[in-house]
Amino acid sequence: xxxxxxxxxxxxxxxxxxxxxxxxxxxxxxxxxxxxxxxxxxxxxxxxxxxxxxxxxxxxxxxxxxxxxxxxxxxxxxxxxxxxxxxxxxxxxxxxxxxxxxxxxxxxxxxxxxxxxxxxxxxxxxxxxxxxxxxxxxxxxxxxxxxxxxxxxxxxxxxxxxxxxxxxxxxxxxxxxxxxxxxxxxxxxxxxxxxxxxxxxxxxxxxxxxxxxxxxxxxxxxxxxxxxxxxx
Amino acid sequence: xxxxxxxxxxxxxxxxxxxxxxxxxxxxxxxxxxxxxxxxxxxxxxxxxxxxxxxxxxxxxxxxxxxxxxxxxxxxxxxxxxxxxxxxxxxxxxxxxxxxxxxxxxxxxxxxxxxxxxxxxxxxxxxxxxxxxxxxxxxxxxxxxxxxxxxxxxxxxxxxxxxxxxxxxxxxxxxxxxxxxxxxxxxxxxxxxxxxxxxxxxxxxxxxxxxxxxxxxxxxxxxxxxxxxxxxxxxxxxxxxxxxxxxxxxxxxxxxxxxxxxxxxxxxxxxxxxxxxxxxxxxxxxxxxxxxxxxxxxxxxxxxxxxxxxxxxxxxxxxxxxxxxxxxxxxxxxxxxxxxxxxxxxxxxxxxxxxxxxxxxxxxxxxxxxxxxxxxxxxxxxxxxxxxxxxxxxxxxxxxxxxxxxxxxxxxxxxxxxxxxxxxxxxxxxxxxxxxxxxxxxxxxxxxxxxxxxxxxxxxxxxxxxxxxxxxxxxxxxxxxxxxxxxxxxxxxxxxxxxxxxxxxxxxxxxxxxxxxxxxxxxxxxxxxxxxxxxxxxxxxxxxxxxxxxxxxxxxxxxxxxxxxxxxxxxxxxxxxxxxxx
Numbered sequence: 075x076x077x078x079x080x081x082x083x084x085x086x087x088x089x090x091x092x093x094x095x096x097x098x099x100x101x102x103x104x105x106x107x108x109x110x111x112x113x114x115x116x117x118x119x120x121x122x123x124x125x126x127x128x129x130x131x132x133x134x135x136x137x138x139x140x141x142x143x144x145x146x147x148x149x150x151x152x153x154x155x156x157x158x159x160x161x162x163x164x165x166x167x168x169x170x171x172x173x174x175x176x177x178x179x180x181x182x183x184x185x186x187x188x189x190x191x192x193x194x195x196x197x198x199x200x201x202x203x204x205x206x207x208x209x210x211x212x213x214x215x216x217x218x219x220x221x222x223x224x225x226x227x228x229x230x231x232x233x234x235x236x237x238x239x240x241x242x243x244x245x246x247x248x249x250x251x252x253x254x255x256x257x258x259x260x261x262x263x264x265x266x267x268x269x270x271x272x273x274x275x276x277x278x279x280x281x282x283x284x285x286x287x288x289x290x291x292x293x294x295x296x297x298x299x300x301x302x303x304x305x306x
Numbered sequence: 307x308x309x310x311x312x313x314x315x316x317x318x319x320x321x322x323x324x325x326x327x328x329x330x331x332x333x334x335x336x337x338x339x340x341x342x343x344x345x346x347x348x349x350x351x352x353x354x355x356x357x358x359x360x361x362x363x364x365x366x367x368x369x370x371x372x373x374x375x376x377x378x379x380x381x382x383x384x385x386x387x388x389x390x391x392x393x394x395x396x397x398x399x400x401x402x403x404x405x406x407x408x409x410x411x412x413x414x415x416x417x418x419x420x421x422x423x424x425x426x427x428x429x430x431x432x433x434x435x436x437x438x439x440x441x442x443x444x445x446x447x448x449x450x451x452x453x454x455x456x457x458x459x460x461x462x463x464x465x466x467x468x469x470x471x472x473x474x475x476x477x478x479x480x481x482x483x484x485x486x487x488x489x490x491x492x493x494x495x496x497x498x499x500x501x502x503x504x505x506x507x508x509x510x511x512x513x514x515x516x517x518x519x520x521x522x523x524x525x526x527x528x529x530x531x532x533x534x535x536x537x538x539x540x541x542x543x544x545x546x547x548x549x550x551x552x553x554x555x556x557x558x559x560x561x562x563x564x565x566x567x568x569x570x571x572x573x574x575x576x577x578x579x580x581x582x583x584x585x586x587x588x589x590x591x592x593x594x595x596x597x598x599x600x601x602x603x604x605x606x607x608x609x610x611x612x613x614x615x616x617x618x619x620x621x622x623x624x625x626x627x628x629x630x631x632x633x634x635x636x637x638x639x640x641x642x643x644x645x646x647x648x649x650x651x652x653x654x655x656x657x658x659x660x661x662x663x664x665x666x667x668x669x670x671x672x673x674x675x676x677x678x679x680x681x682x683x684x685x686x687x688x689x690x691x692x693x694x695x696x697x698x699x700x701x702x703x704x705x706x707x708x709x710x711x712x713x714x715x716x717x718x719x720x721x722x723x724x725x726x727x728x729x730x731x732x733x734x735x736x737x738x739x740x741x742x743x744x745x746x747x748x749x750x751x752x753x754x755x756x757x758x759x760x761x762x763x764x765x766x767x768x769x770x771x772x773x774x775x776x777x778x779x780x781x782x783x784x785x786x787x788x789x790x791x792x793x794x795x796x797x798x799x800x801x802x803x804x805x806x807x808x809x810x811x812x813x814x815x816x817x818x819x820x821x822x823x824x825x826x827x828x829x830x831x832x833x834x835x836x837x838x839x840x841x842x843x844x845x846x847x848x849x850x851x852x853x854x855x856x857x858x859x860x861x862x863x864x865x866x867x868x869x870x871x872x873x874x875x876x877x878x879x880x881x882x883x884x885x886x887x888x
Contacts, residue, residue, distance in 0.1 A: 154682065206389060
């Protein structure tokens with residue numbers, strides 16, 4: 075398979091978007107790129123004079139046969155094809171049955187394993203159209219923030235925020251902060267609670283202007299205590 | 307002949323034609339039949355809201371009473387269609403407000419409906435009766451409040467699987483005391499608690515209520531009272547099916563159920579406490595439809611319930627049922643027509659339950675009327691598929707989803723071509739097929755040769771080349787909807803079969819190898835096809851012409867190809883400058 079330098083330029087940025095799931099170019103990760111290379115030549119029957127057997131495909135097949143990689147699976151948008159309301163319902167039932175053993179190691183594993191299945195809406199001040207993000211594709215606040223920074227502030231020609239510089243949403247240095255609405259309907263600053271706890275309680279996200287987020291500024295300990303008592 | 311036959315007589319004759327196909331055929335006979343038919347058509351179904359415009363519909367059919375419409379393509383269910391793409395109901399609602407003062411029914415699927423639209427509906431039509439919103443989004447419970455408050459003759463309010471912004475449960479209390487016409491209420495997708503008093507009173511004053519689907523927030527303790535007020539119910543969706551184990555709660559519930567002699571369908575069952583399932587046993591023998599797809603309970607409890615339901619025709623269940631449970635199902639439910647098995651832990655690395663291809667084989671063996679299947683599992687073999695095809699040549703819908711999308715036959719490590727080939731070869735009435743697993747161009751050759759009645763095909767991570775797509779487009783005579791993701795299909799097959807696309811409702815291709823150049827060419831060649839390039843990376847002509855587009859959505863249309871509500875990540879053919887996409 076040829077991969078011209080021109081195509082490489084365009085593929086470059088997309089490789090970062092595995093977790094986003096919205097820009098599909100190489101959403102299936104290495105599987106997609108290997109087989110039909112984004113922007114490459116169209117493969118036809120002529121490329122397979124010996125029948126279907128194509129090196130990469132077989133490698134993939136063997137990989138699949140031995141073990142399906144759940145991490146890779148999660149990066150693929152819309153797979154498995156289950157509606158998000160169904161996934162969200164599965165999750166909340168898993169939680170309900172785990173309530174008793176919250177501190178238990180295995181149920182914690184189960185919780186993180188199940189994660190917050192489904193997509194949450196993300197809105198940004200000033201943009202009428204929101205986006206959806208698969209929280210399950212992230213394990214830390216850092217990757218979440220990075221994904222959102224790329225989604226809303228990416229310096230691509232089709233930039234939505236229209237900003238050229240990289241924006242950091244978590245360190246309070248930019249014009250915008252990342253907030254979320256929790257199960258009780260309160261808006262909180264993202265990053266204060268452990269990731270697992272965040273997953274259990276987040277309903278949706280909002281990228282808010284720092285100037286409007288004043289009431290949410292963490293008062294560190296006081297707030298953390300308030301959080302803990304709320305969530306227990 | 308037409309002039310000797312009074313219009314009224316023809317109209318009367320036409321009034322016996324309910325199917326759209328028949329009515330469409332009638333309109334083609336001659337000009338006067340076309341005219342008479344269009345004035346007396348009362349129901350219309352628009353499979354793709356962008357295939358036609360409100361103006362065209364209104365101009366042709368001035369006296370509609372019922373409108374049913376679909377918006378986004380099916381893959382929108384799995385987040386493959388970016389938000390903001392379209393399918394807005396408002397322009398239709400606004401246009402119909404003036405044109406159809408006597409409109410009674412609106413049924414929408416996968417459309418964006420706003421509170422504004424709902425308010426407009428509630429205030430525009432004096433005899434509005436039926437509102438069904440399937441998998442819709444964009445509205446809040448405030449919109450529901452308008453409907454409840456203003457539609458005095460409301461019969462059906464069905465929100466199945468819609469995404470509603472749930473501001474509060476207060477909307478239900480807006481039904482006036484004078485509203486006694488309810489026949490069907492489905493609020494199962496809502497989160498908030500409604501006022502239980504208001505709900506009980508509503509149920510009590512609705513003697514025609516046949517369908518009541520509660521949401522999860524309605525606790526089990528409240529269920530008995532509700533059912534008791536509606537013993538005529540035919541379809542019931544419970545709320546959360548859990549409570550502290552108390553004998554009075556149980557007997558209350560059991561009594562209430564036993565009064566429901568007409569109950570045919572049960573659903574809901576969130577948070578099931580198995581000890582409460584026997585409260586329903588008295589109705590089980592009459593049950594034909596059971597949706598346990600939220601019930602996270604072990605196989606043994608599922609089997610105990612299902613084996614009471616000998617007349618079961620439709621079962622939706624989680625994979626907790628396991629192969630052993632499906633064996634039991636095959637043994638006790640000989641009338642079974644439809645089975646759906648959903649995964650309880652789709653992202654788990656290891657299987658959490660013992661559900662394999664064997665379960666499906668058993669059911670196909672034991673249930674002679676089985677015709678529709680949706681099955682999620684983790685392994686499949688050609689042998690199993692071949693056996694299933696032999697057992698059950700009467701399949702109409704066959705949808706198989708193996709969690710690992712490119713899993714080969716787990717026994718032989720070969721592609722699953724032969725297995726699916728057997729399905730299409732034996733099941734001559736097959737109308738819908740979804741496939742997964744390791745699949746090569748060969749399976750598409752089988753499909754093209756055998757699947758002559760196939761109307762809808764869903765393909766993911768399959769095939770080797772354009773030949774695969776070509777087989778399907780050139781061979782499947784009845785194909786209406788084709789949706790493809792992550793397959794190496796591209797320009798050649800598309801352009802070679804351009805004419806075929808006009809005979810279909812739509813074609814969806816995402817993460818395939820379709821180039822922008824081909825899309826432009828297709829749009830030029832076929833003026834009645836709208837070729838939408840949906841790409842969030844910016845203008846397609848800012849990339850080399852050979853570069854694949856993220857998504858292409860091609861559909862036939864008689865409306866303008868430059869729809870006014872196109873977001874900035876969608877490109878279509880620019881009619882004015884035919885060589886340039888704007």
